[in-house]
Amino acid sequence: MQPHSLKLSPDSDLIICIKEFSFSNKLYGYVSGVVGNLSKACIQCPGNQKISKFEGNLEIVSLNGHFNNGEVHLHLSFADEGCNVFGGHLEEGSIIKKGMDILLISFEYKTIDILKQNLNDNQSRVKAYILKNCPWSKRSIRLLDSLSISYEEILIDNDQDFNRLKSLSNHNTFPQIFLDDVFFGGYDELSKQAKFDYLNSFK
Numbered sequence: 545m546q547p548h549s550l551k552l553s554p555d556s557d558l559i560i561c562i563k564e565f566s567f568s569n570k571l572y573g574y575v576s577g578v579v580g581n582l583s584k585a586c587i588q589c590p591g592n593q594k595i596s597k598f599e600g601n602l603e604i605v606s607l608n609g610h611f612n613n614g615e616v617h618l619h620l621s622f623a624d625e626g627c628n629v630f631g632g633h634l635e636e637g638s639i640i641k642k643g644m645d646i647l648l649i650s651f652e653y654k655t656i657d658i659l660k661q662n663l664n665d666n667q668s669r670v671k672a673y674i675l676k677n678c679p680w681s682k683r684s685i686r687l688l689d690s691l692s693i694s695y696e697e698i699l700i701d702n703d704q705d706f707n708r709l710k711s712l713s714n715h716n717t718f719p720q721i722f723l724d725d726v727f728f729g730g731y732d733e734l735s736k737q738a739k740f741d742y743l744n745s746f747k
Contacts, residue, residue, distance in 0.1 A: 548648040558638045567614030573650035578607040580644025587632030595635050610726050668694035671722040680731040681719040691743045
């Protein structure tokens with residue numbers, strides 16, 4: 545696991561910067577943190593194929609998702625000057641206003657292969673790591689079932705498995721959802737994706 549601290553300059557396109565950095569360095573991983581603002585934001589809202597565009601002094605609330613050698617899947621939320629919050633899939637055309645600091649976490653391919661060693665040949669793309677009696681874990685499983693998403697359910701019930709999983713995701717909350725062996729997020733991210741495309745992208 546390797547951290548990467550990026551300082552992006554004004555008038556840069558946010559998503560293009562992340563694409564180019566991950567492609568030029570042959571990295572995959574996820575966005576861990578971000579501080580900054582935008583003069584323009586372009587997002588695709590859940591359930592709407594049209595790209596929504598915003599302009600002004602837009603403060604970023606959160607940016608999460610993953611990157612893979614130039615390909616990205618990122619969710620952006622931001623607030624306008626009236627503290628109205630908007631969010632959706634980040635699209636090109638989101639322009640940095642004064643500057644931005646981003647922390648990316650990448651993994652070496654051999655690290656992800658540790659997860660694959662325990663898989664059978666005919667496994668689903670989705671792995672759901674859960675805790676016993678965790679309400680958010682149960683909600684995630686119900687959501688996957690309701691949308692007929694094939695998944696592998698893995699119960700974490702000891703410190704060794706927890707530490708191993710944390711080394712892959714850098715998260716200690718549950719559930720932890722992986723898509724194609726790349727950490728996707730928890731229940732909130734799963735629910736947002738379900739509203740966007742009914743988790744068709746997970747099939």
